[in-house]
Amino acid sequence: MSQESLSELQRLDTEIQRLNHRRINLEQRSTLEAALLEQTEHQVQIDAVGAARVEVATRQRRHEDEAQIVATKVETDVARLYSGEVQGVKELEALQHEIASLGERQTGFEDQAIEAMEEAEELASRITSLEAARADVDNRIGILETEITVTETEIDVEMERAAVGRTAAAAETTVELVAEYESLRPGFGSATVVRFDGSNCSGCPSVMPAMEVDRMKREASDSILNCQECGRIVLR
Numbered sequence: 408m409s410q411e412s413l414s415e416l417q418r419l420d421t422e423i424q425r426l427n428h429r430r431i432n433l434e435q436r437s438t439l440e441a442a443l444l445e446q447t448e449h450q451v452q453i454d455a456v457g458a459a460r461v462e463v464a465t466r467q468r469r470h471e472d473e474a475q476i477v478a479t480k481v482e483t484d485v486a487r488l489y490s491g492e493v494q495g496v497k498e499l500e501a502l503q504h505e506i507a508s509l510g511e512r513q514t515g516f517e518d519q520a521i522e523a524m525e526e527a528e529e530l531a532s533r534i535t536s537l538e539a540a541r542a543d544v545d546n547r548i549g550i551l552e553t554e555i556t557v558t559e560t561e562i563d564v565e566m567e568r569a570a571v572g573r574t575a576a577a578a579e580t581t582v583e584l585v586a587e588y589e590s591l592r593p594g595f596g597s598a599t600v601v602r603f604d605g606s607n608c609s610g611c612p613s614v615m616p617a618m619e620v621d622r623m624k625r626e627a628s629d630s631i632l633n634c635q636e637c638g639r640i641v642l643r
């Protein structure tokens with residue numbers, strides 16, 4: 408009974424180790440990490456373009472205001488020109504000249520405002536496409552997180568089953584044997600408990616000396632021994 412239980416204990420420990428390794432190294436986890444990085448990069452870009460758009464919009468309003476101020480001045484000058492207040496030819500000429508140059512300035516400000524508006528539109532459309540890309544990443548992240556949770560739950564169920572089996576297997580062998588096995592396992596891993604194949608310890612890389620083979624053979628078939636060459640637990 409102990410022989411089988413010890414083998415089973417080792418098999419389940421190896422299984423638990425494999426499940427742990429699988430849980431930690433889930434492929435979706437590295438994909439998720441990459442997606443989260445991508446999400447951050449998108450957000451940084453969205454914020455940067457958003458800030459540029461605010462700056463451009465402020466510029467557009469400033470040029471519109473400047474154009475408005477000049478337009479008001481032109482209106483006042485035009486009103487003065489036709490009011491009859493200004494009589495002298497030179498003064499009239501000067502006023503006309505000022506109206507013409509103000510008109511040029513107004514056009515200049517209006518052109519700058521339009522330029523800024525076009526720039527703002529371009530930035531807005533960039534934000535739209537960046538947001539669409541980020542929504543795509545958000546979606547992928549959601550799917551990955553669900554997949555990870557589902558897989559983790561599956562692994563946990565298997566792990567729990569293996570742990571229950573391990574407890575049962577340990578209960579069927581002796582405390583001393585379990586303790587010995589556990590103290591050797593860090594060094595030998597999944598080959599701590601090995602078989603005697605009739606002429607050799609199956610864990611040994613070297614050939615078993617004839618005397619040791621004899622000793623093994625003389626033991627009862629359900630014996631649990633230690634290989635004198637490697638120290639592993641050998642099931643006779």
Ligand SMILES: [Zn+2]
Nearest residue numbers: 608611634637
């Ligand atoms: Zn050995």
